[in-house]
Amino acid sequence: MATVLSWEEYFMGVAAISARRSKDPRTQVGACIVNESDRIVAIGYNGMPSGCSDAEFPWAADGDDLDCKYLYVVHAELNAILNATTPLTGCTVFTTLFPCNECCKAIIQAGIKKVVYLCDKYADSASVIAGKRMLAAAKVEFAAYDGRRDDLVITL
Secondary structure (H helix, E strand, C coil): CCCCCCHHHHHHHHHHHHHCCCCCCCCCCEEEEECCCCCEEEEEECECCCCCCCCCCCCCCCCCHHHCHHHCCECHHHHHHHHCCCCCCCCEEEECCCCCHHHHHHHHHHCCCEEEECCCCCCCCHHHHHHHHHHHHCCCEEEECCCCCCCCCCCC
């Protein structure tokens, strides 16, 4: 009998697949926003803003500020929020990397009530510490994903 994915496995899987759309050679991040009825209302991944060519802007992580990706890339969570076509109040965001402080601000402002994250590799950074502090103050729940982490293989 086929294994049936739980909702959390499914939504984190969608976030992980979305991450594969990112052209970032170092860190691919995906996000999937789900409403209270377990319906996907938005997805996103980290990439350049619409109209900005991936080939013209830098993907480097080190060097001069203007030659690094950090000033240009739209994070997956913000991209998903901006892609939404419906209000996000009460929704949950599934993300493959714990959101930075800027994305946490957008999550709070959008009315998202829960963050489920796969990885927290920057947990000791000021950005993530500030993000967690703001989420807690705004009573936005955040929790590590605890579902299966099998490799996803898609064959046609």
